[in-house]
Amino acid sequence: MNEKFFDLKKEKQDRMINGAMKVFALNGFQRASTDEMVKEAGISKGLWFHYFDNKIGLYTFVVDYAIKYMNMELSASLNADPSDFFATTYGIEEVKMLVRRSYPYVPLFLSSLNQENSPEALSAVGEYITLYRDRIRNAYEQVNRAIFAPYVNGDIFDMTVSFTMKGILEEEYAHEVFDEERYMNRIREFLEQMRAMSVITGESNPEGRTE
Amino acid sequence: MNEKFFDLKKEKQDRMINGAMKVFALNGFQRASTDEMVKEAGISKGLWFHYFDNKIGLYTFVVDYAIKYMNMELSASLNADPSDFFATTYGIEEVKMLVRRSYPYVPLFLSSLNQENSPEALSAVGEYITLYRDRIRNAYEQVNRAIFAPYVNGDIFDMTVSFTMKGILEEEYAHEVFDEERYMNRIREFLEQMRAMSVITGESNPEGRTE
């Protein structure tokens, strides 16, 4: 990409980033149409290719940007009790909602990366995704897993939570408009049920910030 | 479509169906390329359009076929304890694996229908999908939900199970080759943990066929 992109007015940069992210998130790499992105961003096609050599270059940039921004906000704004699994999980979703204010499609876009199956896109993007996964893993590092009942396998539990939340996110994004409150309610209810099912009675951390 | 398709040798029919299903499942309706399907099936492009008028016609046919076949096998081969949630769920996955023997991409294809976002594809296919959802709902009708702990909300629980299993399925299909044993192991472990977390102690149906 052309570094001069960053000399553009922030507002224009963001229009371009949001346009690209939206179209990529909704269609995947291959099916995403340059014309549509350009229309979303309100700029010309020529300019697009002036800053980003080609579609894969733009994709790479946007992946990088989304992940760096998300990771940054995780570091800046995630302030849940780091020892509590559910508070942490809920807090991460809160951060996603925060990010949505500036970049409405970052959460869906990050989620869509898992389904990407264009080999070209995958090979261009693998290392960035690792950055995000590591950051998330890091957020869970101080989680106290002693609260869980003995029959709870951590890996399976984590997988259950992450697949389900991914499903909820995608369902909510499929609506005409994304209803943030409704989304957070669904997440909260889900997490509460998961806590009730997994935490040893009497120890179920009552201060867990999931509400 | 041209009804003479059914006069073809079964093996050729299946090559065509599998080719179409694979490419549709992996790419979605729009991005799926006729050329690729044709190559997968080892036939000529012309023949494709001899039997199916156009891409959407083929898609409709394949959706119909996948769902009818899956529903048929559910009726013929699902013989788990119908009152046990986990046995039923596991049994359905066993049926999917059975279907895979003849049509390797039916499970992924059915799962992919949820993500389809081409309006053309959706409007052509809506009613068929309902048939499948109804059949699945029907399988759960006799499930005894009294075994669940009072803090277990049925809708949230079902959603958790279905999103997670969808996730596992897609992850396994993303591997070079689909390892059936590994897939069923993951499903079993997951369901066992869900049972352990949700069923009232002492009633946890010890005969539940999830192994």
Place this chain on the structure above:
Amino acid sequence: MNEKFFDLKKEKQDRMINGAMKVFALNGFQRASTDEMVKEAGISKGLWFHYFDNKIGLYTFVVDYAIKYMNMELSASLNADPSDFFATTYGIEEVKMLVRRSYPYVPLFLSSLNQENSPEALSAVGEYITLYRDRIRNAYEQVNRAIFAPYVNGDIFDMTVSFTMKGILEEEYAHEVFDEERYMNRIREFLEQMRAMSVITGESNPEGRTE
């Protein structure tokens, strides 16, 4: 072409000839569709190519056939006063209607040859058309042109008659069904007016058979 065509039952031969002629007449050489011809004739595509090597071969055969048949009927059934221009002209149209009974599209097909602009078709067919033109010219050989007023140039007059009759023919064929009576009425009225305009007063052959 394959001479064995003539061993087929006459009725089948004619179905094939009529089917081809109709589709060629209505669409021209290039646009004429093999499928349509085959459907019109009620036979299989394979058989078509069994008797006629390819489209141009069939076209050549049909042109040849139409012209030979038309010329034969001109010789057999044209019995107007050969010295009278209008009687002869009208008589030729009567022969066309006669031919229509067996081969409904011969008249239109012959007329369409003038508009053919596919180079391939033209080069394959030139000599046959000459046969027809010569036969028509021959029919006019004994016409007495002394009856025409001095300001009537024969070439221009002939051209006027032939272009106008071609136009009428095509207009009538454009109707849902070809109305023979109506067609012959239009021809008669036209020829009568032409006679009134061109023949020297007082000599206007009152027995001229144009009705």
Place this chain on the structure above:
Amino acid sequence: MNEKFFDLKKEKQDRMINGAMKVFALNGFQRASTDEMVKEAGISKGLWFHYFDNKIGLYTFVVDYAIKYMNMELSASLNADPSDFFATTYGIEEVKMLVRRSYPYVPLFLSSLNQENSPEALSAVGEYITLYRDRIRNAYEQVNRAIFAPYVNGDIFDMTVSFTMKGILEEEYAHEVFDEERYMNRIREFLEQMRAMSVITGESNPEGRTE
């Protein structure tokens, strides 16, 4: 169509219009090949579809253009004695030759519209053709038909003239190059003979501008 077409250099617009008109005129709507038009116009296929959404869109545009241009020139440059049938007819042909200087295929194209038999093309184009027919009819409104001999039926006469002139036009366009002088000579000779045959002796308007 894309209105920006009109921002192109006039010369390029005309190359595109002429290319399309030529290929449509010679082949009819269906058989007309985009590749051929593109080659005629010396531009790329992509550009074609950048300005005109699809083949029928281009066809509609070209019909509209040809008719508006022809009607405009009829209003601007037809200055024959409006009461004289032959002068008016000849004048219209002069206007066609004038139009040919800018758009060589307009006359043939307009003539070809009568033979169009693609339903798609016909339904897209019906109203435009009416505009042209009305304009022509309008040109004949002041014609004095009292000069004609009593045996001359106006409808049959008009039909004779129009079919014959259509025939001459198409014959001349069938030559390698269109010889304007030769064409106008044929038209003049034809009209003179028609006048001699139809106008009452002694009144034959001697100033009629057909020479």
Place this chain on the structure above:
DNA sequence: AATGAATGAGAATTCATTCAT
């Protein structure tokens, strides 16, 4: 002789990318 399944070159159309202005 007869069928129609099968083929592949060619048609219209889309879309990432380039380039003159």
Place this chain on the structure above:
DNA sequence: TATGAATGAATTCTCATTCAT
């Protein structure tokens, strides 16, 4: 910097022709 006209390879679909049965 910014535009959008221009390109051509790829895509969906058609059709004359071939070939196994």
